[in-house]
Amino acid sequence: MEDKTTRHTITVEPGGEEFQCREDQHLLEALKAVGRRLIPSGCHGGGCGVCRIRIIGGEADFKVMSRRHVTEDDRREGIALACRTLPRSDMRVEKAPRPPVWASRTPSRGQNQSESGIQQSGVNR
Numbered sequence: 198m199e200d201k202t203t204r205h206t207i208t209v210e211p212g213g214e215e216f217q218c219r220e221d222q223h224l225l226e227a228l229k230a231v232g233r234r235l236i237p238s239g240c241h242g243g244g245c246g247v248c249r250i251r252i253i254g255g256e257a258d259f260k261v262m263s264r265r266h267v268t269e270d271d272r273r274e275g276i277a278l279a280c281r282t283l284p285r286s287d288m289r290v291e292k293a294p295r296p297p298v299w300a301s302r303t304p305s306r307g308q309n310q311s312e313s314g315i316q317q318s319g320v321n322r
């Protein structure tokens with residue numbers, strides 16, 4: 198029987214900071230548990246898309262992700278939502294650029310102007 202309490206080391210690039218995540222936790226849940234913010238955090242339910250990451254290495258399972266936030270092309274490039282990603286091995290990830298469609302969106306409640314500027318430039322590192 199598979200042990201879902203198995204922990205894996207998640208490395209966030211650039212910088213190589215690491216945290217531990219159980220197989221029954223999504224990546225943001227593990228970060229929240231240790232009080233770290235290495236990946237942008239929002240709704241924790243797949244609804245806002247701010248936690249987009251690119252998986253550079255390792256294996257994971259995924260809960261359902263909206264195509265609005267992660268397209269099929271994104272998936273082929275290893276992009277996923279950290280709040281929908283359950284590790285199945287040690288992993289290396291990096292923050293992923295925001296989708297182009299976000300550039301035309303006006304800031305919603307809770308987003309500040311500087312965050313909006315980052316989205317419009319497409320730079321998220």
Ligand code: FES
Pocket residue numbers: 225237238239240241242243244245246247248249278279280281
């Ligand atoms: S935190 Fe909102 S989609 Fe992941």
